[in-house]
Amino acid sequence: MADQILAASNKHPKPVDRVFQYGTAGFRMKATLLDSVVFRVGLVAALRSRKLGGQTIGVMITASHNPPEDNGVKLVDPMGEMLENAWEAYSTELANAKDEDVPKVYQSLEEKLKINPETPARVIYARDTRPSGPKLVQALVDALEAAGAEYTDYKLLTTPQLHYLTRCTNTEGTPQSYGDVSEKGYYEKLSEAFVRAMKGKKASGAVTVDCANGVGGPKLAELLKFLPKASAGGVDIKIINDDVLKAEVLNHECGADYVKTKQRAPPSSKAGNNDRCCSLDGDADRIIYYFNDPEHGFRLLDGDKIATLAASFIGDLAREARLINGLKIGVVQTAYANGASTKYVEKQLGLPVVCTPTGVKWLHHAATKFDVGVYFEANGHGTVVFSQQALKAFHTKEPESPAQAAALETLRALSDLINQTVGDALSDMLLVEIILAHKSWSPREWDLTYVDLPNRLVRVEVGDRNLFKTTDAERKLVEPQGIQDQIDTLVKKYKDGRSFARASGTEDAVRVYAEAATRSEADDLASKVSSIVKLEGGSKQ
Ligand code: G16
Incomplete structure (x- = not known):
């Protein structure tokens, strides 16, 4: 196999002097730089599948929100979750190996992880609509063939559809079957x-x-x-x-x-x-x-507002179904969540809030600690996950009234509608539409549930974003040294002020978030923190 891998790898040489890193959502960069990375991710997918006894691994080729000339690749674990953390490091190691060392690193991973090369490897993959997609798919296929993996090409799919199909494939014919293994089934x-x-x-x-x-x-x-x-x-x-x-x-x-x-x-x-x-x-x-409010202008109903809408609705249904005392409901957010939303969840809804670093993998993991875990990033990436105990209760609880029966049926329907594998815009949209219809709410009534603190998100280009290291779920910088003290001193000058900076994991930039009691204060704080970041981050070459 080493010879096959070397021969195939030679068709996908690594650009010199490039260092690759598995980031917030896999590898992301200009598509022209990605060929060798996708090839090597294909090898990792085969290894991962063999390590898990031949369970199917998903590979998605997309750069999501990034510009058209970018592309990216990420791996999906068998239940449709993001790739296990330790394997991000193995992917990074293989992505950065010298061309001639690729078979050696592949074999060393096989040995280190005690992977039996005789175990079948199974991979499914899909891509988004970027023009660079088909060529990158070829790099992936070359790797899968060299590594002796079976594969299925699902062509064009949304990322959550690929996550869904990965889970369906691995649960087919079992009591946990997640659905028909086809796009139509979705x-x-x-x-x-x-x-x-x-x-x-x-x-x-x-x-x-x-x-x-x-x-x-x-x-x-x-x-x-x-x-x-x-x-x-x-x-x-x-x-x-x-x-x-x-x-x-x-x-x-x-x-x-x-x-x-x-x-x-x-x-x-x-x-x-x-x-x-x-x-x-x-x-x-x-x-x-x-929506556009004739009085107040543009109104944003972001991931925080979707999370609070979903948490309050599901909480109400659980109450009507008389399940509320047996179920732990919680909300998971990141540092980007508006302070007003966190307060609303804790004070108005009476639910616990957990804060994790950016990246669905962190939120998803934290959400599974609840029976009903509602997780959303403010940027609109999120879903609701239900524990086995919650699903069992929805299906076995005996209703004592028509209202209770209706609430239970809605809960069962929601648990089928909501994509349990990852945030899914199509499924989330239907969820919002259902909730607004149940509540007979217009977007204005939804918007009035709480008032966001004015906030600003700035993208700051610096010489080296890797200089910025965070702690406390990305709310504080530990490096460059002394920078957090400067931010803290600034923040104290603003009413309800809060600000943080972190290196993006999908773009070559540092993101600065600021919120404060008024629009002008939030803008001012964001701009001042951005200046500090720019100064400390060095100038762009
Ligand atoms: C990806 C991740 C999200 C993350 C976003 C921005 O989204 O899946 O969890 O919030 O990147 O990440 P960062 O601030 O590190 O650049 P998408 O939609 O681009 O896949």
């Missing part, structure tokens, strides 16, 4: 659950969905074929920004990341006052809602 599962959860309720008005000109566009169009029409109990879903043929428009002035960071609707939006709108990101794992 649409059927979501639409059936949606119909059950909407029973007797009616959506009000239309929702306009900005698909970031990414893979979410065609996939949402496909999902619509399975959902009931608005006249038959469905939602009127209007799709915009679904051009996947013009590569350069992907994520350009549209999509969830644009709306969240710019705090404005895509310029192409033609939505009127109070119209319900949402934006997906380039691979449809994030969603942000918003």
Whole structure:
């Protein structure tokens, strides 16, 4: 096998002087630099599958919210979760090996991890709509063939669909079966659950969905074929920004990341006052809602607002179903969560909040400690996970009234609708639509649940982002030395001020977040902290 790996690897040479790192969501960079990385990730996928006794591993080729010329690759573990932490380091090691050392590093991992090379290796993969995708897929296939892995190409998928299919593949024919192993199975599962959860309720008005000109566009169009029409109990879903043929428009002035960071609707939006709108990101794992308030202007309903909406709704259902005392419900956030949302969850909803570093893998893990773990990053990446005990209770509790029976049925439907593997913009959108229909809420009523502290997110380009090291769930910098003291001194000068800086794991930049009692204070704090970061981070070459 070593000879095959070397011969195949020679077709995918590593760019000299490049150091690669498995970041927040796998490897991300300019697509032109990624060929050798994808090849080597293919080798890791084969090793990981063999290590897990031939369970299927997923590989997703996407750069999600990043610009069209970028691409990325990440691995999905058997139950649809993000790759186990230790394996990120093995991936990084193989990605950085000299070309001629690739077979040696592969074999040393095999030995170190006690992997039997005779065990079958199984991999499934998919990609988003970027033009660089097909060539990178070829690099992946070359690796899988050299490593003797079986593989299935799912072509174009959203990232959460690939996570879903990975879990379905590994649970097929078992009592834990997660669903039919097909893209169609995904649409059927979501639409059936949606119909059950909407029973007797009616959506009000239309929702306009900005698909970031990414893979979410065609996939949402496909999902619509399975959902009931608005006249038959469905939602009127209007799709915009679904051009996947013009590569350069992907994520350009549209999509969830644009709306969240710019705090404005895509310029192409033609939505009127109070119209319900949402934006997906380039691979449809994030969603942000918003609307234009005639009095207050643009209003953002971000991941925090989706989390609080979901937590309060599921909490109410659990109460109606008389399950509330037996279930631990909690919310998981990151440092980016608006301070007002954390306060609302703790004080108004009376639920515990856990803060983790950025990256779904951290949030997901923390959420599984609850029976109902609601996790969302403020940028709209999140989902709700249910423990086995919660699912059992939804299915076995004997209702004593029609209201209790209805609450239990909605809980069962939600547990089928919500993607248990990872944040999924399509499933999350249906969840929000269901909740708004149940509550007969417009986006304005949802927005009024609590008032966000004015905040600002700034992307600061520095000479070396790796100089910035954090602690306390990324809320404090330990390096460069002395920088946190400067930030602390500044923050004290602002009412309700809070600010932090951390190196991005998907972009070559440091992100600075600031919030304060007023818009001008939040902007001022963000700009001052950004200046400190720029100074300490060195100038860009
Ligand atoms: C990815 C991760 C998210 C993270 C985001 C930004 O999102 O999956 O968990 O919040 O990157 O990360 P960072 O601030 O480290 O750049 P996506 O949608 O790009 O896959």
